[in-house]
Amino acid sequence: MAWDRFHKTVDVATGKTECTTGYMSETITLANAGTARTSTLPGPYKSDMTILFKPSGTLADDATIKVEHSIDGTTFITIGQFDTFTPATADISHDMSIIGITDASAVAEENGSMFLYALDSHGSSRAIRFSVTSVGNDSARTGVFSVIPHF
Numbered sequence: 001m002a003w004d005r006f007h008k009t010v011d012v013a014t015g016k017t018e019c020t021t022g023y024m025s026e027t028i029t030l031a032n033a034g035t036a037r038t039s040t041l042p043g044p045y046k047s048d049m050t051i052l053f054k055p056s057g058t059l060a061d062d063a064t065i066k067v068e069h070s071i072d073g074t075t076f077i078t079i080g081q082f083d084t085f086t087p088a089t090a091d092i093s094h095d096m097s098i099i100g101i102t103d104a105s106a107v108a109e110e111n112g113s114m115f116l117y118a119l120d121s122h123g124s125s126r127a128i129r130f131s132v133t134s135v136g137n138d139s140a141r142t143g144v145f146s147v148i149p150h151f
């Protein structure tokens with residue numbers, strides 16, 4: 001696992017190669033009713049970011065997309081609860097670590113989902129990574145995270 005900063009596309013008809021920069025992406029293998037994580041983003045970020053998540057197929061059930069922070073790159077904080085309310089289900093309004101939730105019954109998530117990592121809402125640290133916690137068996141699927149910094 002590593003973040004890719006250079007994205008090469010080859011036109012098979014002409015052999016022309018194009019390189020695109022300006023964003024990072026990483027592909028991870030999803031979990032079976034568990035959590036899969038990206039590697040740590042290279043360098044600290046001091047701006048908002050658009051986060052795109054595209055699974056390789058329809059997810060078996062709902063999934064939660066979170067940001068995780070660490071000072072030392074080893075011990076990550078994965079919960080950002082800021083009040084005492086305990087919702088019956090995952091609730092983005094009570095946990096600042098949650099960037100988004102995919103609802104398998106409402107959208108075709110294989111088309112991808114877009115989330116905003118807002119620096120003021122989700123914080124910053126020396127080490128940042130993202131996670132997908134799935135309820136269903138998604139271990140046969142992969143997911144691509146794409147990070148587009150706003151600077």
